[in-house]
Amino acid sequence: MVAISALGSRADEDDLRRVLDDDGKPLPGVKVPNIAEDMLRRIFDCMMLVRIMDDRMMRIQRQGRLGFYMKSIGEEASHFAVAALRSTDWVYPSYREQGAWFWRGYTIQNFIDQMFGNEDDPIKGRQMPVHHSANWLNLVSISSPVGTQIPQAVGSAYAAKIQGKDDVSMVYFGEGTSSTGEFHVGMNFAGVWKAPCVFLCRNNGWAISVSAAKQCAAKTFASKAIGYGMPGVRVDGNDLLAVWQVASEAIERARAGEGPTLIEALTYRVQGHSSSDDPSVYRDPKEPEIWEKKDPINRLRAYLRHRGLWSEGWETELSERYNQEITDALAASDKKHAPKIETMFDDVYEELPWNLREQRAYLMAQARSKNPHHHG
């Protein structure tokens, strides 16, 4: 099958930046990035949270408790390009970087409240699950139409430059998104403006059911950078150390005023696009097995173990704690109400115009006639 050989062989190409081998050992002759031990452990901790959360959310989705979910199992390392940023830098995620949210301090309760669109949902129940927004963390709202966030991230990056600040913007997207007009537009504006922007393309092999080979005739996605006058770097997206290394270099370049970088993080979507997807229809079930051997958590665990930074007891403790916190957050969410009916009309504009006031009054009268005890 073409897709297997293509993705399998591409991982061994010369231009792919790697630090760890598939067993988590540093490759001979490769410079290992100097990441503080505490930072490495925090990243492993956060990767564990992402995987546990994915597992729990998918289970409750299958039980019918949650309408929709999107997992990122096998791609967690690529999320942690964000770990090389400062907290003042801006991040424009797509919908498969849960790690970026947790890393910046988005809580388990925030996450679950958003899943259920309840009264404490940070976005007030305005979007379906997995469409987070957290302005207090400089994390920008997720949009479903892919690629729209790319020129927006370039705008934030250039705004920082105009204002003489050294903030960087980082924008995540999948390889399928590189087919959009917005990808071209954003990359081109960033190149021309030398905007301090880092483009992180997670090449996970599949855009729902369409393989990477059907998105792009070029040999690599990173090669697209040439046409925009910026460097393009390919990195093993399942190698946390390599992801951190190339992200750090790109961020440093951006902060120094040298302009944007495109990073292609080669990874693999081990499971379906979303809870609504069935990959058995369109791809060989053996394909994910190849990638399970390159699992980013296994590799980082092995590396940490070599360095004496991991113990089974620690991982068990993490797993138990996160599972318990998720259980508690789900229980708390169960007790929360839906947002009040009248909030449907808030935030369309800063102030309610007459037509929305009129429509709100109409809907509230309807609600009262159905439930005379409603005082909302």
Add this chain to the structure above:
Amino acid sequence: MPTMNIIEAVRDALRTQMKADSRVVILGEDVGKFGGVFRATSGLFDEFGADRVIDTPLAEAGIIGTAIGMALYGLRPVPEIQFSDFIFPAFDQIVNELAKFRYRSGGQYPCPVVIRTPVGGGIRGGHYHSQSPEALFIHTPGLKVVAPSNPYDAKGLLLACMRQNDPVLFMEPKRIYRASKGEVPEGDYTIELGKASVVREGTQVTLLAWSGMVSIAEEAATKAEAAGISVEVIDLRTLSPFDIDTLIESVKKTGRCVVVHEAPRTCGFGAELIASIQERAMEYLEAPILRVTGFDTPFPYSLEHEYLPNADRVIGAIRQTLEW
């Protein structure tokens, strides 16, 4: 008080606000050294520099997409779309992104971007330089739509747009960019958004118009008066949210109403106005509310003056509503 045309009034508003607020930046195609194809930003590049009057690569989705990112970061971008006919590559960024940012983020991310764009026909520009696409954007929750008809309103409304926190589509009537002249105060003033202007008082028929059609409505009203018909002319100025109270008050007085717009008839903004008026003032109406509009065709080139509403058509509709 100086006399200005609409272009000069727009430029004066931009300069006034750029001086008052260092967060205001202009971006678009040819807006820099050249000063825009209609010269609206002429001189601003020299005055404020390349960081605040930004020539962009040629891509509308990029102009609006980056303007959104700038606004989220804390700037107050005022992008120019060279002709409203070119706005559609940015339609998704405007309709799905810009207009919805505040709402879909639960109020976390207001997105104060004011998009300026010339609208309307009568300049021998054909389909790609003449359209009036306001209805598409009025139908977009989260966006305000403003359409001045004269220099005084253009400056006061644009200043008001740049000082509030919602995204706005600011549509400028290009046919009368230079032909429409009037006294415009120097310095600072704003016109409240959402307020129509009664530009001519009358008792028998209410004419509703905006943008380039206000002068047509006034011409028709003058001719009608010569024939003994008293016509009230209302310039809506803000199309979203529109000033329902002023409209209803006028129609209750006159009992008759004609809506004039350049855009195609079907699902044009006139339809919404008529629906809203009849919901609130049915018992006051002496006749059906009529429309004088562009046709449901693409905007034609050679026959543009056959396409555009004119005073004679408006008078025809006034007579029809009086004789009903």
